[in-house]
Amino acid sequence: MTNIKHHLSTSARKTARDWLPSAFDLRDTWFPVAHANHVSSRPVVRMIHAQPCYLWRANGKLLAARFHPFVKSSSSARHTQFTNECGFYPAAEGYGYVWVWYGNPDNVSLDLLPQIPFLHRDGTNIPGYMRTTVRFDACSPLSVENLLDLTHADFLHGEVVGGEGEAQSDTVETSYTSETLTRTRYVFGKPVSPVMRWFGGVRARYQDFRSTLHVHLRSNLCISYPRFSPGFDVPNVQPFVPSGKYRSRVNQIFNLHDAPMPFRRIMPRMAYIVGPQDNSVMRPQTPAYILESAPEDLHSRFDAPGARYRQLMNKLWERQQSGDYSYAGDVDPGADIAHILGMDRAL
Numbered sequence: 590m591t592n593i594k595h596h597l598s599t600s601a602r603k604t605a606r607d608w609l610p611s612a613f614d615l616r617d618t619w620f621p622v623a624h625a626n627h628v629s630s631r632p633v634v635r636m637i638h639a640q641p642c643y644l645w646r647a648n649g650k651l652l653a654a655r656f657h658p659f660v661k662s663s664s665s666a667r668h669t670q671f672t673n674e675c676g677f678y679p680a681a682e683g684y685g686y687v688w689v690w691y692g693n694p695d696n697v698s699l700d701l702l703p704q705i706p707f708l709h710r711d712g713t714n715i716p717g718y719m720r721t722t723v724r725f726d727a728c729s730p731l732s733v734e735n736l737l738d739l740t741h742a743d744f745l746h747g748e749v750v751g752g753e754g755e756a757q758s759d760t761v762e763t764s765y766t767s768e769t770l771t772r773t774r775y776v777f778g779k780p781v782s783p784v785m786r787w788f789g790g791v792r793a794r795y796q797d798f799r800s801t802l803h804v805h806l807r808s809n810l811c812i813s814y815p816r817f818s819p820g821f822d823v824p825n826v827q828p829f830v831p832s833g834k835y836r837s838r839v840n841q842i843f844n845l846h847d848a849p850m851p852f853r854r855i856m857p858r859m860a861y862i863v864g865p866q867d868n869s870v871m872r873p874q875t876p877a878y879i880l881e882s883a884p885e886d887l888h889s890r891f892d893a894p895g896a897r898y899r900q901l902m903n904k905l906w907e908r909q910q911s912g913d914y915s916y917a918g919d920v921d922p923g924a925d926i927a928h929i930l931g932m933d934r935a936l
């Protein structure tokens with residue numbers, strides 16, 4: 590009996606260990622490492638997979654380097670496989686972010702910069718109050734999984750955005766490519782969220798909403814487009830940049846130009862309430878993927894988007910482990926995704 594029990598627990602353990610979120614170190618991708626307006630002539634540092642990346646501007650040119658420009662360092666400390674010989678990373682500016690290419694500099698291409706249809710490419714329509722920065726004590730894939738998890742908002746963020754539990758209907762669709770996952774949720778007849786009632790002037794008791802989340806797997810860039818009726822759109826970008834093995838940083842940008850005041854100013858601030866709530870459930874998960882004695886990792890058919898996410902990430906990781914960093918023919922990160930987000934149609 591003991592042997593059978595031991596055997597069962599070992600095979601269950603193997604299944605759990607098939608998902609090692611902190612192991613992913615996907616390359617050849619653009620990371621939006623900083624808000625563009627936070628980078629000036631004074632260097633700032635951002636971490637990508639625990640490697641420093643200094644950002645600054647000189648004579649109007651954006652620079653990203655392994656080294657601090659005003660501190661002496663040896664040339665061997667400067668150069669890595671992801672920088673050119675002088676220690677510089679490929680960098681670009683777009684949609685209000687500074688992007689750094691993490692991977693082989695020979696493979697860099699601006700065509701691979703993800704398109705964000707509700708932000709201006711030159712970043713001009715983003716006031717400071719629509720930007721936030723939140724840090725998480727969990728690796729980026731755990732953060733993305735949490736965002737994909739549909740049940741968590743009701744019990745974690747109930748007083749801010751909740752109420753879905755009482756809706757008339759609630760359906761979810763998932764689609765994917767080898768580099769992206771899109772989850773669309775349709776909710777009809779849910780009580781108007783408190784934040785929209787108090788600050789958005791929505792007087793109705795019930796509202797419908799469609800919320801689309803488009804995830805770029807390689808970079809953990811999550812593009813979110815919730816549309817409420819009655820109400821308005823709350824488009825936002827949440828890029829989970831892997832700053833360390835068990836840390837991620839999110840420079841979030843909202844476009845709330847169509848939302849009324851004071852919602853427009855208050856909603857971005859909610860990130861500082863919602864973020865720590867998310868962190869409180871993510872932080873304790875990290876040891877579960879490291880410790881042998883950790884409980885099993887279970888999921889149900891209601892976690893379909895999350896299960897698909899794991900499968901796609903494992904595939905991408907296996908491909909990169911075999912030395913293939915190319916983008917397959919079914920993806921074009923720079924293509925217009927307005928129709929994928931449902932921006933061109935009513936609920």
Ligand SMILES: [Fe+2]
Binds near residue numbers: 736741746867
């Ligand atoms: Fe959350």
